[in-house]
Amino acid sequence: MFHVLVVEDDTNARKLMKAVLERAEYSVLTACNGEEALARMDTHHVDVIVLDIMMPGMDGYALTSELRAAGNAIPILMVTAKQLPADKKRGFLAGTDDYMTKPVDTEEMLLRIKALLRRSRIVSERKLVIGELELDYDALTVSRGEERQTLPQKEFYLLYKLLSYPDKIFTRIQLMDEIWGMESESGDTTVNVHINRLRRRFERYPEFELVSVRGLGYKAVKKA
Numbered sequence: 001m002f003h004v005l006v007v008e009d010d011t012n013a014r015k016l017m018k019a020v021l022e023r024a025e026y027s028v029l030t031a032c033n034g035e036e037a038l039a040r041m042d043t044h045h046v047d048v049i050v051l052d053i054m055m056p057g058m059d060g061y062a063l064t065s066e067l068r069a070a071g072n073a074i075p076i077l078m079v080t081a082k083q084l085p086a087d088k089k090r091g092f093l094a095g096t097d098d099y100m101t102k103p104v105d106t107e108e109m110l111l112r113i114k115a116l117l118r119r120s121r122i123v124s125e126r127k128l129v130i131g132e133l134e135l136d137y138d139a140l141t142v143s144r145g146e147e148r149q150t151l152p153q154k155e156f157y158l159l160y161k162l163l164s165y166p167d168k169i170f171t172r173i174q175l176m177d178e179i180w181g182m183e184s185e186s187g188d189t190t191v192n193v194h195i196n197r198l199r200r201r202f203e204r205y206p207e208f209e210l211v212s213v214r215g216l217g218y219k220a221v222k223k224a
Helices: 011-023 034-043 060-069 085-094 106-119 153-164 172-180 189-201
Strands: 003-007 027-031 048-051 076-080 098-101 127-130 133-136 141-144 147-150 208-213 217-222
Touching: 003 011, 003 034, 011 027, 011 106, 027 034, 034 060, 048 060, 048 106, 060 076, 060 085, 076 085, 076 106, 085 098, 098 106, 127 153, 133 153, 141 153, 153 172, 153 189, 153 208, 153 217, 172 189, 172 217, 189 208, 189 217
Parallel strands: 003 027, 003 048, 048 076, 076 098
Antiparallel strands: 127 133, 133 141, 141 147, 208 217
């Protein structure tokens, strides 16, 4: 499932976009301005941003510029009532990938999001390659040379998540929310159990190491 962050200060528009996206089987986070969006991104993985321009505090232009200045290439779709060519030009100069004007055609919005994900190769590849190691998201497999393992779903998602963001520390709560879901009745010790299983399973593999960060959580360190 792919994660969309909707940044929109109008409550009704935000609720509509969230409902449309969830019906299309996206996981949706929301924020009402740029500052709140950055806070969401600090604690959640996001695949694409649907972004209003005119918002209190940090507006869409400022948020886009800040993300690009930091080297963040996440796909951004600006959705705004501003229709002048100069407004669109300013959006693209700030670093947006696509631009829609309000009122929003929701079917077109879904098509544009799908195109952005495809262009960013998130949809088409869904694979990680680290040295001789290949993780296939759709098959839940980890391959190295002639050796191929099919992992239990949660183990694979946990490993894929950590290796997708090498050296980034994830708390146990973050990992629980994203992989097991906020409604899960499992405790955060579940993450510890799965990490230990992964360590035993891949202890002979030189490409990576799963590292405990005391008091914080876990990170993956690539060695290949």
